[in-house]
Amino acid sequence: MKNDATINSEQEKLLDNAIRVLKAESLEMKRCLDRGETMDALKHASQFLSELKTSDLSPKFYYRLYMDASNELQQLEFFLVDEHKKDKTKIDNLYECVQYAGAIIPRLYLLITIGVVIIKCGADTRRNILSDLVEMCRGVQHPLRGLFLRHYLLQSTKTLLPDNPDLSTTEVNDLPESDKEPRECDGTVSDAIHFVLVNFAEMNKLWVRMQHQGPSREREKREKDRLELRILVGLNLVRLSELQNLTEEMYMKEVLPSILEQVVSCRDHISQEYLMECVIQVFGDDFHLTTLNEFLRACGDLVPEVNVKNILIALIERLAHYAANPEGKGIPAEIQLFDIFSDQAKNLVTNRPDMPLEDIVSLYAALVNLAIKCYPDKPEFANISFGSLKSILEEKKKTAIEPFDAVGRELMKLVRLPVDEYNNALKVAELTEFVPVMECFNYHGRCLASSYIIQNMLEHGTLMRTEENVAVMCAVLHSLLVDQQDQPSNATENEDFEDEQHLVARLVHLIQADSPDEQFLLLNNARKILGAGGKIRIKYTLAPIVFELYKLILRFVDLKDEENWEAKMRKMFMCAMGTIGALITTAEMSDLPLKLYLEGAMVADKVPMPDASSVVYEFIAKAMSVFEDEISESRERISAMSLITGTMLEIRNLPSESWHTLAGQIIVAASAKMFKKADQVRTLCTVVALYWKGETAESGGPMRNGDKVVEVLKKAGKIATQCLEPIVQQQLFVLIINTLLYYYEDNCLEVTEDMLVELISRTKDNAVQLDVSAEADALEKHLAMTLQHIKRAKDKRPGLAERLQL
Numbered sequence: 001m002k003n004d005a006t007i008n009s010e011q012e013k014l015l016d017n018a019i020r021v022l023k024a025e026s027l028e029m030k031r032c033l034d035r036g037e038t039m040d041a042l043k044h045a046s047q048f049l050s051e052l053k054t055s056d057l058s059p060k061f062y063y064r065l066y067m068d069a070s071n072e073l074q075q076l077e078f079f080l081v082d083e084h085k086k087d088k089t090k091i092d093n094l095y096e097c098v099q100y101a102g103a104i105i106p107r108l109y110l111l112i113t114i115g116v117v118i119i120k121c122g123a124d125t126r127r128n129i130l131s132d133l134v135e136m137c138r139g140v141q142h143p144l145r146g147l148f149l150r151h152y153l154l155q156s157t158k159t160l161l162p163d164n165p166d167l168s169t170t171e172v173n174d175l176p177e178s179d180k181e182p183r184e185c186d187g188t189v190s191d192a193i194h195f196v197l198v199n200f201a202e203m204n205k206l207w208v209r210m211q212h213q214g215p216s217r218e219r220e221k222r223e224k225d226r227l228e229l230r231i232l233v234g235l236n237l238v239r240l241s242e243l244q245n246l247t248e249e250m251y252m253k254e255v256l257p258s259i260l261e262q263v264v265s266c267r268d269h270i271s272q273e274y275l276m277e278c279v280i281q282v283f284g285d286d287f288h289l290t291t292l293n294e295f296l297r298a299c300g301d302l303v304p305e306v307n308v309k310n311i312l313i314a315l316i317e318r319l320a321h322y323a324a325n326p327e328g329k330g331i332p333a334e335i336q337l338f339d340i341f342s343d344q345a346k347n348l349v350t351n352r353p354d355m356p357l358e359d360i361v362s363l364y365a366a367l368v369n370l371a372i373k374c375y376p377d378k379p380e381f382a383n384i385s386f387g388s389l390k391s392i393l394e395e396k397k398k399t400a401i402e403p404f405d406a407v408g409r410e411l412m413k414l415v416r417l418p419v420d421e422y423n424n425a426l427k428v429a430e431l432t433e434f435v436p437v438m439e440c441f442n443y444h445g446r447c448l449a450s451s452y453i454i455q456n457m458l459e460h461g462t463l464m465r466t467e468e469n470v471a472v473m474c475a476v477l478h479s480l481l482v483d484q485q486d487q488p489s490n491a492t493e494n495e496d497f498e499d500e501q502h503l504v505a506r507l508v509h510l511i512q513a514d515s516p517d518e519q520f521l522l523l524n525n526a527r528k529i530l531g532a533g534g535k536i537r538i539k540y541t542l543a544p545i546v547f548e549l550y551k552l553i554l555r556f557v558d559l560k561d562e563e564n565w566e567a568k569m570r571k572m573f574m575c576a577m578g579t580i581g582a583l584i585t586t587a588e589m590s591d592l593p594l595k596l597y598l599e600g601a602m603v604a605d606k607v608p609m610p611d612a613s614s615v616v617y618e619f620i621a622k623a624m625s626v627f628e629d630e631i632s633e634s635r636e637r638i639s640a641m642s643l644i645t646g647t648m649l650e651i652r653n654l655p656s657e658s659w660h661t662l663a664g665q666i667i668v669a670a671s672a673k674m675f676k677k678a679d680q681v682r683t684l685c686t687v688v689a690l691y692w693k694g695e696t697a698e699s700g701g702p703m704r705n706g707d708k709v710v711e712v713l714k715k716a717g718k719i720a721t722q723c724l725e726p727i728v729q730q731q732l733f734v735l736i737i738n739t740l741l742y743y744y745e746d747n748c749l750e751v752t753e754d755m756l757v758e759l760i761s762r763t764k765d766n767a768v769q770l771d772v773s774a775e776a777d778a779l780e781k782h783l784a785m786t787l788q789h790i791k792r793a794k795d796k797r798p799g800l801a802e803r804l805q806l
Contacts, residue, residue, distance in 0.1 A: 018065050019065065022069060023048075025045070042076075042110060048069060051069070052065065108136060116157065125187070130192075134153065134198050143207065143213065147233075148232070151235065154236060162187035193250065204263075210225065227270065248290045256295070260294065263302075264302065276298075289332065308348055309360075309362065312348070324374075331374055338375060364386075383433050386436075387436075390440070401441050424460070425453050425456060426469055446484075451480070451500050454503040455503065465514060467521065473507075504540065531586075536587075546600075552572060557607055573600070594623050594630075600615075601623070620647065628669065637674070637679070654696055656696040656697070659696045667684070678728050678732060681732045682735065685739045691709050706751065710750045727776065727779070737763060767780060
């Protein structure tokens with residue numbers, strides 16, 4: 001058996017031979033035309049047209065030969081039109097002469113060419129010529145040759161079809177005499193319709209007949225060839241749709257019945273499916289609405305192999321788009337479009353029990369699309385479609401659908417349809433049958449669908465303003481919020497889970513009630529729902545609740561004249577603390593709760609209520625508790641201590657006693673044995689800022705307690721001397737020098753020049769004893785830069801520079 005490459009090679013050779021003859025004869029034709037030898041030119045034209053008699057070329061290669069031949073015939077046509085201007089009798093004679101050509105293929109191509117010239121020149125009635133040509137083409141019954149011949153006829157007459165409106169006898173009699181004769185010669189739109197319909201019917205018969213030619217083993221190849229040729233047949237319908245004076249009545253009484261008769265009677269599934277879709281695409285929406293019942297009735301008469309689902313979906317989508325067009329007329333009230341298509345869908349599913357499930361789902365997706373676009377004020381229609389599909393899925397016992405198989409892909413398109421059309425998830429949630437259909441997915445599918453809904457909400461800012469809004473959206477998105485029975489054991493371990501929970505976290509910020517009291521109620525409800533998500537989920541979802549509570553508290557500050565204002569404030573702070581506590585006890589987290597406690601302290605410090613300071617103290621105390629009990633890794637402890645210190649420096653309204661209690665705890669924690677010696681020094685150098693820049697309610701500004709600064713730094717120096725590694729000890733001394741220098745330059749009088757000189761001298765002496773290394777070089781440069789800084793500040797503080805001999 002020959003492979004495709006061999007077949008293509010043979011076809012190319014046959015085509016090359018044919019084109020070689022065509023070019024040689026067409027060249028001779030042009031030479032004869034140049035000499036005015038018209039009859040000889042026609043003989044050469046007949047010779048190259050004889051190449052179109054071949055049966056050896058496949059449709060693809062025959063098409064290439066046909067195009068070259070038709071291009072050459074155009075040259076002949078142009079010449080004959082010019083020739084007619086010189087001698088008007090010659091063309092009529094040529095039309096008679098070529099009818100005696102020996103071979104029918106050349107004869108008919110030449111007849112069409114000359115017939116077109118006659119019509120263009122007005123030498124005979126257009127109606128008669130067209131009728132004559134379309135009938136004579138019956139002489140070629142070979143499918144391939146006949147199809148291309150009739151396609152040439154259709155293309156050649158493209159701009160010549162009569163398109164005058166049909167008039168009654170009275171209307172014709174009322175026309176001026178000058179208009180009656182041209183109208184009689186040209187014909188009317190009815191003549192054009194008859195011409196195209198006859199051509200269409202014959203082309204369809206030829207196209208269908210192709211399937212029966214050749215051995216059965218080549219059936220698949222023939223079907224492929226037929227699909228390549230389908231546009232030749234469909235072009236007839238395009239010509240009909242382009243007629244300007246084609247009316248709805250003509251379409252309903254003459255055009256569509258003729259087309260449907262051909263389609264139904266041919267009993268060929270390829271032809272039926274293509275032509276029905278072609279009708280949908282080429283004719284106007286008003287025509288479809290006028291003939292909807294007739295078209296759908298014909299769908300029921302198609303052979304079982306036809307995928308009627310595709311036809312119905314194409315028609316539904318066409319009409320849905322028409323209905324959604326703001327410039328269109330819309331669907332007439334008397335046409336119950338949804339009911340008609342809904343019944344058709346039910347009948348199709350019932351009559352074709354072997355219909356693939358994915359086809360059923362896609363059909364109902366089209367119905368939902370129709371319901372939403374054509375009847376936006378009647379959501380019950382979309383609901384009916386979802387409900388009908390759910391019943392079918394239950395009947396077929398189809399559950400736990402995988403989102404990436406054939407059925408799952410179609411179902412996902414269906415679920416996303418109302419989300420994309422409404423761009424309002426709350427409106428989608430009103431469809432009571434929507435969630436039951438979504439529940440037909442497996443766990444992964446439900447999560448994908450829920451994530452898509454949240455993304456749409458975020459993109460379009462769909463706000464949840466009432467308890468009902470929150471409750472209904474949580475019901476829709478249930479699969480993302482709590483553990484599911486069919487949830488895989490490793491579901492929480494992949495990146496998808498993390499992305500999904502981040503979406504849920506962002507969803508919290510869409511809770512925006514109209515009043516602060518309602519907002520607190522909604523946040524409290526959301527906290528309860530999200531809190532039931534388990535230890536893994538709440539790591540992502542509870543923090544946004546806390547931040548929204550903090551935002552609400554700051555919003556409440558401006559409403560302090562409200563009744564029970566203080567009680568409401570305490571309640572919100574308690575809710576925030578309880579939520580953070582869940583992150584510690586249930587989610588076993590430490591870093592995030594500590595940051596949330598510190599953020600709460602800064603928020604409480606801005607609230608003008610009598611016991612705000614106790615709330616601030618409580619938040620920082622809880623942060624310290626987390627630091628001491630939950631954080632053990634050294635780097636995390638250093639980072640946490642920096643955050644605690646930074647928060648304390650932001651606090652302005654703590655009483656002095658409370659402030660000093662907390663500061664003392666921080667200093668003790670910074671020098672605790674759970675830190676390495678070096679980390680203790682670094683932490684003390686950080687927290688010492690509390691006694692210099694910290695503020696209390698009574699201080700009225702930074703306290704600038706130099707004694708405490710010196711005390712803490714001396715403690716740091718003492719710990720540094722206990723470090724046994726010379727390079728580490730040297731690093732710590734340089735750090736302490738820079739810290740002392742900072743406070744010295746900030747006018748901390750307790751930091752004296754003697755202290756700095758002594759420490760710098762000691763550090764210089766130690767540097768000499770260090771082994772050569774990159775770290776030692778870095779330390780030397782660091783110390784040198786510090787000394788250079790002191791030297792540059794000599795004008796302001798000359799004493800230190802002089803004592804250091806800088």
